[in-house]
Amino acid sequence: xxxxxxxxxxxxxxxxxxxxxxxxxxxxxxxxxxxxxxxxxxxxxxxxxxxxxxxxxxxxxxxxxxxxxxxxxxxxxxxxxxxxxxxxxxxxxxxxxxxxxxxxxxxxxxxxxxxxxxxxxxxxxxxxxxxxxxxxxxxxxxxxxxxxxxxxxxxxxxxxxxxxxxxxxxxxxxxxxxxxxxxxxxxxxxxxxxxxxxxxxxxxxxxxxxxxxxxxxxxxxxxxxxxxxxxxxxxxxxxxxxxxxxxxxxxxxxxxxxxxxxxxxxxxxxxxxxxxxxxxxxxxxxxxxxxxxxxxxxxxxxxxxxxxxxxxxxxx
Amino acid sequence: xxxxxxxxxxxxxxxxxxxxxxxxxxxxxxxxxxxxxxxxxxxxxxxxxxxxxxxxxxxxxxxxxxxxxxxxxxxxxxxxxxxxxxxxxxxxxxxxxxxxxxxxxxxxxxxxxxxxxxxxxxxxxxxxxxxxxxxxxxxxxxxxxxxxxxxxxxxxxxxxxxxxxxxxxxxxxxxxxxxxxxxxxxxxxxxxxxxxxxxxxxxxxxxxxxxxxxxxxxxxxxxxxxxxxxxxxxxxxxxxxxxx
Numbered sequence: 052x053x054x055x056x057x058x059x060x061x062x063x064x065x066x067x068x069x070x071x072x073x074x075x076x077x078x079x080x081x082x083x084x085x086x087x088x089x090x091x092x093x094x095x096x097x098x099x100x101x102x103x104x105x106x107x108x109x110x111x112x113x114x115x116x117x118x119x120x121x122x123x124x125x126x127x128x129x130x131x132x133x134x135x136x137x138x139x140x141x142x143x144x145x146x147x148x149x150x151x152x153x154x155x156x157x158x159x160x161x162x163x164x165x166x167x168x169x170x171x172x173x174x175x176x177x178x179x180x181x182x183x184x185x186x187x188x189x190x191x192x193x194x195x196x197x198x199x200x201x202x203x204x205x206x207x208x209x210x211x212x213x214x215x216x217x218x219x220x221x222x223x224x225x226x227x228x229x230x231x232x233x234x235x236x237x238x239x240x241x242x243x244x245x246x247x248x249x250x251x252x253x254x255x256x257x258x259x260x261x262x263x264x265x266x267x268x269x270x271x272x273x274x275x276x277x278x279x280x281x282x283x284x285x286x287x288x289x290x291x292x293x294x295x296x297x298x299x300x301x302x303x304x305x306x307x308x309x310x311x312x313x314x315x316x317x318x319x320x321x322x323x324x325x326x327x328x329x330x331x332x333x334x335x336x337x338x339x340x341x342x343x344x345x346x347x348x349x350x351x352x353x354x355x356x357x358x359x360x361x362x363x364x365x366x367x
Numbered sequence: 368x369x370x371x372x373x374x375x376x377x378x379x380x381x382x383x384x385x386x387x388x389x390x391x392x393x394x395x396x397x398x399x400x401x402x403x404x405x406x407x408x409x410x411x412x413x414x415x416x417x418x419x420x421x422x423x424x425x426x427x428x429x430x431x432x433x434x435x436x437x438x439x440x441x442x443x444x445x446x447x448x449x450x451x452x453x454x455x456x457x458x459x460x461x462x463x464x465x466x467x468x469x470x471x472x473x474x475x476x477x478x479x480x481x482x483x484x485x486x487x488x489x490x491x492x493x494x495x496x497x498x499x500x501x502x503x504x505x506x507x508x509x510x511x512x513x514x515x516x517x518x519x520x521x522x523x524x525x526x527x528x529x530x531x532x533x534x535x536x537x538x539x540x541x542x543x544x545x546x547x548x549x550x551x552x553x554x555x556x557x558x559x560x561x562x563x564x565x566x567x568x569x570x571x572x573x574x575x576x577x578x579x580x581x582x583x584x585x586x587x588x589x590x591x592x593x594x595x596x597x598x599x600x601x602x603x604x605x606x607x608x609x610x611x
Contacts, residue, residue: 220482221482222472222473222481222482222485225465225468225472225473225482226472226473228458228460228461229458229469229473231460232458232461233456233457233458235420235440236452236456236457236458237469238419238420238439238440238441238444239418239419239440239441239444239449240441240444240469240470240473240474240525241441241445241470241473241474241475242441242469242473244441
C-alpha cells in the first residue's frame with residue numbers, strides 16, 4: 052500500500068513537472084533545467100557516495116567528459132546529438148573503470164582527496180588537446196527550444212531515480228550497502244567488493260555524463276574550466292547530503308530545495324547570497340544531519356524533539 | 368578420514384613479529400575442532416588466514432582438497448567458508464533482518480534468489496539463534512550478547528560448509544553460553560564442520576571433538592580434549608610454571 056501511494060505520488064509530480072514548459076515563464080523553465088540537471092548529478096553521486104559510502108569528488112569529471120563527448124562529436128565529426136552523448140558516456144565509463152581500479156582501493160578521506168585531483172588533471176589535459184579546442188573551448192550548433200532540454204533533463208532524472216530505487220531493493224544494491232557499512236565483513240560474506248565498487252562507480256558515471264552532454268548542448272558552449280568545475284562536484288555532494296544520502300528521493304528533494312533557496316537569495320540579497328547559503332547549510336547540519344528524507348520520516352513520530360535530539364547528539 | 372580443512376606449515380609474519388609459526392592441523396568433515404591458547408597466541412590471526420582477510424607468508428591451506436590461501440576473501444565465502452568476528456562487525460545502519468539477508472543473498476548455495484526470499488530465509492536463521500523478535504531494529508541498537516547472536520546468524524545464512532567461530536561466547540552469562548552451545552551442536556548436526564575459538568574451558572570441552580593449542584604462534588599440543596587439557600605444556604602456557 053505504501054509502495055503504491057509513493058508510486059502514484061511520483062507519477063503525479065512528474066506529470067505536473069512535465070507540463071511546466073507550456074505554462075511557466077522562460078526564467079522558470081531555465082531554472083527548472085538547471086535544477087533537474089543538478090538533481091540528476093546529486094542522484095548519481097548518491098550511488099557511489101550515498102549507497103557505497105565512497106565520497107567521490109571525481110563525478111564532475113564524468114560530467115565534463117559527457118559534455119566534451121557531445122561537443123567534440125557534434126563540432127569535429129558532425130555527428131548527431133545522440134551519437135555525441137554515446138561518445139561522452141563511453142569516455143566516462145572508460146574513465147570510471149580505468150581510474151576506479153586504483154582509486155577505489157583508498158577509503159574515506161584518502162579516496163576523497165585522490166578523486167579531488169582528477170578534475171584538475173582533466174582540465175590540464177583537455178586544455179592541451181587540439182580536438183577539444185584547447186583552453187578556448189568549443190562552440191556547439193545552436194538549438195533553440197528550452198522545452199526539449201527541460202523534458203530531456205526530466206526524463207534523465209526519472210531514469211536515474213528509478214535506477215536508484217532498483218538499487219535499494221536488489222542484490223547488487225545490498226552488496227553496495229554492505230560495502231558502505233563494513234567493507235571487510237562484506238568481503239567475508241561473499242561480496243566481490245572490488246567489482247561492486249567499480250560497477251557502482253561506472254553506473255553513476257553514465258548518468259553524470261548524460262547530464263553533462265545535455266547541459267553542453269543547451270548552453271552551446273564548453274571550455275575546460277567550466278566543464279570540469281570542482282565546485283559543481285561540491286554542489287552535488289551538498290545537495291545529496293542535505294536531502295539524505297542513501298535514500299531514493301532525498302538527493303532529488305535536496306537539489307530542488309537548495310536550488311530554490313540559492314535562486315531566491317541570489318535575486319533578493321544578491322551580494323550576500325553566499326553568506327546566507329552557508330548559514331542554511333550550517334543550520335541543516337546542526338538540525339538534520341541525516342538529511343531531509345530522515346526529517347520527513349522521523350518528524351511525524353518525534354515532532355520538535357527530533358531537532359533537540361540532533362543538537363544533543365552533536366553536543367553543540 | 369575425510370578432511371574439509373587442512374592447514375599445512377602455515378606461517379604469518381608481521382614484519383619482525385612471527386604471529387603464526389609453521390602451524391599444521393586438519394579438521395575432519397562434520398567435526399568440531401577447538402582452538403585454544405592464551406591471549407596473543409595467534410588464534411584470531413589463524414582464523415583471518417583461513418577466511419582470507421589476511422594472507423599467509425608461507426605454507427598452504429587446503430579446503431576440500433584444493434588450495435585456497437591465495438584466493439580473495441569473497442571467493443572463499445562463495446566456496447563455503449563463513450566466519451564470525453571476535454570484535455563484532457554488524458552492518459550498523461541496516462536492520463537486523465537485512466544484516467542476515469546479506470548473508471543469504473551472497474552466501475554459498477543459492478545466491479541468485481531475490482530480496483524477499485533472502486529476507487524470509489534470514490527470518491528463519493534469526494529464529495534459529497533466538498533473535499527474531501529484534502528483526503526490525505537497527506543492528507547498532509543491539510547489546511553485546513545479541514550482537515554475538517547476530518554474527519552467528521549472518522554466518523549461518525551463508526549456508527557454509529565450514530564455520531569459523533571466533534569467541535562467540537565471550538561476555539555471555541552461563542544461561543546464554545548453554546544456549547549458544549546447543550545452537551552450535553544443532554549446526555554441527557546439519558553437517559557443517561566447525562572451528563571454534565573459545566576461552567570458556569567448560570564450553571570448549573563439551574563441544575570439541577579435538578583440540579589444538581597455540582602458544583606464541585606455535586602449536587604446542589593437539590588431541591582429545593581430556594588429554595590436551597592435562598598436558599603439562601598446556602597447563603604451563605595457561606597458568607605459568609609450577610613452583611617446586
